[in-house]
Amino acid sequence: MVFLSVINWARCRGPDEFWRKRRIFRLAAHYIGRRRNCYSIAVRNVHRALVYATKARKLKKEDMKSLWDVRITAACEQHNITLFSLREGLDRANIMLDRKSLSDLASWEPKTFEALAAVAKYKLETDRFIDGQDKCHPTGINLNLKDVMLEAWLNEKKK
Template sequence: MVFLTISNLIRVRGPDEFWRKRRIFRLAAHFVGRRRNCYSVAVRNVHRALVYATKARKLKKQDMKDLWNTRISAACEQHNITAFTLKEGLDRSNIMLDRKSLSDLASWEPRTFECLAAIAKQKLQLDGFIDTVDKKYPTGVNLNLKDVMLEAWLKEKK
């Protein structure tokens, strides 16, 4: 490209502007109206969308944590044991399961969760642990290890 005057050279901003605008327009491709086509409007809306996306990543993690806690506490309530007592008993038994794993077991493997609750209760009884929430020994209804052993469950299935 040959420029006869310096004023024409100044007006051309080169390829950098094209690619800068292209990046914004690609991020705004799913918007409607001027938010998609007009650069100055698109820039504002893309920046706002990116801020919301950043905040939403943290909120999604918190939502999943709340869901897992709800599932665990509901399953613990069925077995008459608090979530804190369950976690304490599993920690003392060296069963290291995180919230997500316990939540999945509570939802999809209720027998396995029942066994874990029985193990936690048994370990806390052996240690003489008193729950700080209830101020009493954990009381699980029909949560003896003999009742929920794998062999009894396998016999029941056949």
């Protein structure tokens, strides 16, 4: 491009404007009507959508945490232990599992979760820990570590 005067050079925004608008139009490609074709309308809608997407990322994390806690709590009630006691017992037994992995074990591998609950309960009993956090006692089956652990499994394998 050859500019004969400084005024024409200043008025030309160059290729940067094309690519800036193209980026907005690509983000608005799935919209309908003028929201897709008119730049001034598209840029408003794209910015609003990006704000919603930013907020949704935080909300998704919170939703997943609450879902994992619900799954773990339900599995704990089956094994007669509270969520607080389970977490405390696993921490004292140096078993470092996060919410997601505990939730996966609770839903997909219930025998493994039962063993973890028994280990946590045994560790709390040996440490003489009293759960003062939860006043109500869960209704479930009492676990003994000896019932859950490997002896029965090993005896089955030998046969």
